[in-house]
Amino acid sequence: MxxxxxxxxxxxxxxxxxxxxxxxxxxxxxxxxxxxxxxxxxxxxxxxxxxxxxxxxxxxxxxxxxxxxxxxxxxxxxxxxxxxxxxxxxxxxxxxxxxxxxxxxxxxxxxxxxxxxxxxxxxxxxxxxxxxxxxxxxxxxxxxxxxxxxxxxxxxxxxxxxxxxxxxxxxxxxxxxxxxxxxxxxxxxxxxxxxxxxxxxxxxxxxxxxxxxxxxxxxxxxxxxxxxxxxxxxxxxxxxxxxxxxxxxxxxxxxxxxxxLPSLVARRLARRTLAVPADLPIAEAVRRAQEAEAGSIVTVDAEGRPVGIVNEAAVQATPEDRRPWVPSSAVARSLVPGMTLPVDIKGEELIRAITFLPAHEYLLVDPEGSIYGVLATADVDRAFRERHR
Incomplete structure (x- = not known):
């Protein structure tokens, strides 16, 4: 975007x-x-x-x-x-x-x-x-x-x-x-x-x-x-x-x-992200994310295009015995227009984007359109609190 x-x-x-x-x-x-x-x-x-x-x-x-x-x-x-x-x-x-x-x-x-x-x-x-x-x-x-x-x-x-x-x-x-x-x-x-x-x-x-x-x-x-x-x-x-x-x-x-938060830069707050197929079971997606030390998981379609961001709360709410059988897409929020932001977005422009389409997480992409990471609203809020203690 x-x-x-x-x-x-x-x-x-x-x-x-x-x-x-x-x-x-x-x-x-x-x-x-x-x-x-x-x-x-x-x-x-x-x-x-x-x-x-x-x-x-x-x-x-x-x-x-x-x-x-x-x-x-x-x-x-x-x-x-x-x-x-x-x-x-x-x-x-x-x-x-x-x-x-x-x-x-x-x-x-x-x-x-x-x-x-x-x-x-x-x-x-x-x-x-x-x-x-x-x-x-x-x-x-x-x-x-x-x-x-x-x-x-x-x-x-x-x-x-x-x-x-x-x-x-x-x-x-x-x-x-x-x-x-x-x-x-x-x-x-x-x-x-x-x-x-x-x-x-x-x-x-x-x-x-x-x-x-x-x-x-x-x-x-x-x-x-x-x-x-x-x-x-x-x-x-x-x-x-x-x-x-x-x-x-x-x-x-x-x-x-x-x-x-007029001066925050999305790149500095991005969580390391692991891209997985949308039909990959939750258990395997979580295992790969832990192995890669990724703080978020993005689901992609057969052509590698991002289609959703896995919701951590939804993963936790899924019983462990069901996770090997439930696809990651079932616990992912679909990427609607406005949830994909350029990684270098910052300041007024960043806040405008968050205000226009409120969400818990946003996908960050580099200038070539590749996945860079995930920006969580909670991380933005935490950064503000730390700056103003």
């Missing part, structure tokens, strides 16, 4: 498509961007099919088992609207000259991999708000169509589409990171104070508040819309709240690093 210089608008077309991470599938291209789907999306599709089956049966009686197929169709249509939301982010990012690596659909929605972060409050505002506005636009079009369509299966699909996009648009506008509305709040505070770090911290605290309130979403749905608060709704609320809290916390940590 280039060293985060602002690229020219034509650069995205010249870039080699990134390899598909393990656990993901390439669907094709949309508006010139690779579209990937995570395995977790299929779980969401199955969940939507089960939830919508009784509603489909009521709208179109007598379908039998086909009601589940109709539910899957609704899931696919919903996925396309998520794609529209993410494509809006991609178009805005390209408008400012930032290459877009891919769009990924997953259980909680989607993610647009952009190489580089906004360099002004205006860019931050536009790049973040276009996604929710696109969802609200789809909701409006679907609602208008629903007014002229007859009752039945097609009418149900369009009506569901309208409500789903209305919820997506409004929810994403909530003022807290990592939601789009949090980025809008960050942009506003950044513009008012001329301090990006302060904007991130304010939006991060707001994100934590949104996460706590999300835990009570089932109660609100039960009281105001007569939707029973069952185990599934509580579980989904907990997962969503954890996602928001983690994203907000990581963004705040990155902002603090940016404020306090």
């Amino acid at each position: 280039p060293a985060h210089d602002v690229p020219t608008p034509s650069e995205p077309e010249r870039r080699t498509p990134a390899p598909v991470p393990p656990g993901h599938f390439r669907l094709g291209r949309f508006l010139g961007v690779d579209v990937h789907v995570s395995r977790t999306w299929f779980l969401l599709a199955a969940l939507i099919a089960v939830i919508m089956a009784p509603v489909v049966e009521e709208a179109e009686p007598g379908l039998g088992a086909w009601k589940y197929v109709a539910g899957l169709v609704i899931a696919v249509v919903y996925a396309f609207t998520i794609l529209v939301h993410e494509a809006a982010h991609a178009v805005a990012s390209r408008r400012y000259g930032y290459p877009v690596e891919s769009i990924t659909l997953h259980f909680l929605g989607g993610h647009t991999g952009v190489d580089g972060g906004p360099r002004s409050p205006g860019q931050e505002l536009v790049m973040s708000i276009v996604g929710p506005l696109a969802s609200l636009g789809v909701a409006l079009v679907a609602w208008l169509l629903a007014q002229v369509l007859p009752d039945g299966l097609i009418g149900l699909v369009v009506d569901t589409l309208a409500w789903a996009n209305l919820v997506i648009g409004i929810f994403n506008l909530l003022p807290g990171l990592p939601l789009d509305g949090g980025r809008v709040l960050k942009a506003l505070v950044w513009g008012a104070t001329r301090n990006e770090v302060r904007g991130t911290l304010v939006a991060g605290w707001a994100g934590r508040l949104v996460a706590v309130l999300t835990l009570f979403l089932p109660l609100a749905m039960d009281r105001w819309y007569d939707v029973p608060a069952d185990v599934t709704s509580w579980a989904f609320a907990a997962i969503l709240a954890a996602f928001i809290w983690t994203g907000a916390t990581a963004a705040m940590q990155g902002a603090r690093l940016r404020r306090t």
Whole structure:
């Protein structure tokens, strides 16, 4: 990945498509961007099919088992609207000259991999708000169509589409990171104070508040819309709240690093890394890493391209008797765009990269693109503490 210089608008077309991470599938291209789907999306599709089956049966009686197929169709249509939301982010990012690596659909929605972060409050505002506005636009079009369509299966699909996009648009506008509305709040505070770090911290605290309130979403749905608060709704609320809290916390940590670590060089903090095939058993990968005195393990595909960073906590959580049979890819975090950084990145540029895509570890590559090592956020934090004792 280039060293985060602002690229020219034509650069995205010249870039080699990134390899598909393990656990993901390439669907094709949309508006010139690779579209990937995570395995977790299929779980969401199955969940939507089960939830919508009784509603489909009521709208179109007598379908039998086909009601589940109709539910899957609704899931696919919903996925396309998520794609529209993410494509809006991609178009805005390209408008400012930032290459877009891919769009990924997953259980909680989607993610647009952009190489580089906004360099002004205006860019931050536009790049973040276009996604929710696109969802609200789809909701409006679907609602208008629903007014002229007859009752039945097609009418149900369009009506569901309208409500789903209305919820997506409004929810994403909530003022807290990592939601789009949090980025809008960050942009506003950044513009008012001329301090990006302060904007991130304010939006991060707001994100934590949104996460706590999300835990009570089932109660609100039960009281105001007569939707029973069952185990599934509580579980989904907990997962969503954890996602928001983690994203907000990581963004705040990155902002603090940016404020306090202006002169750190990634090369000096890199952990020695061992590259292993993604299908190599965990036990053998750990043995080789210990033998090489490596502090991290990177999984590579058949062509030697890095695809993931093995998570130490996940390794420790895997029982020793299973490690000879579990592939390293099962305990590795996929390398999404933004997790690969040049080894000589430093100072403001390093902190900007960490802030833009919060993660526990990042892959460092040399100018030729070869693996140099792994940078852990914990090591960056430890270096700061040691410097300021």
